[in-house]
Amino acid sequence: MMDHVIQFEEKKWRDSKGIARWINHSCEPNCGVKDLFKIVAMRDIKSGEEITWDYEMTEKHPWWRMKCECGSNDCRKIIGNYDNMPQAIRDKYKGYISEWLTNK
Template sequence: FFFFYVGQSIRQVIADMRERRYEKEGIGSSYLFRVDQDIIIDATKCGNLARFINHSCNPNCYAKIVTVEAQKKIVIYSRQPVNVNEEITYDYKFPIEDEKIPCLCAAENCRGTLN
């Protein structure tokens, strides 16, 4: 199976502004997914259920950027059959940064951080 990650296509400058605004508004989570150096999909207020797929260091899905009619799209594909009531996960592959985000996936091979 696969899911499209749906939201508003925005530039990095806008994503930075929105992230600060979301924090000020008390929105606990923002759903910003980088497509490439220029484009980010913001699913925070106008996304689909794919925005709720959690990270795992041992995921059962993976994200891939594909081009459809000259537009880049994010597609989440399953790596294996996913059972009913099994959580759908993929590796967020956040860039390495000094300030670490703890990983809570509890996979045997957990890296300990998302970045």
């Protein structure tokens, strides 16, 4: 199922058997991606707060899109392709975007 894979090359995805499988997307996430598969905190996370990351930190899928209802003020509504991520958001996530998207 597309919702449970992490992209790491132009046409390659890995099944996220680890904890990433259970982490939801948010357009205002508290976690980001290091290297290719490491989910790390971007800021302090309160006890009981839901862990989230932004799927466009790893995904540049040609057709898969997800409707987002995360409710954040910065919600982009439709996500699924890093190419669509605004520059301001990329700057905000600097250092927390999958290296296959940034090492070009």
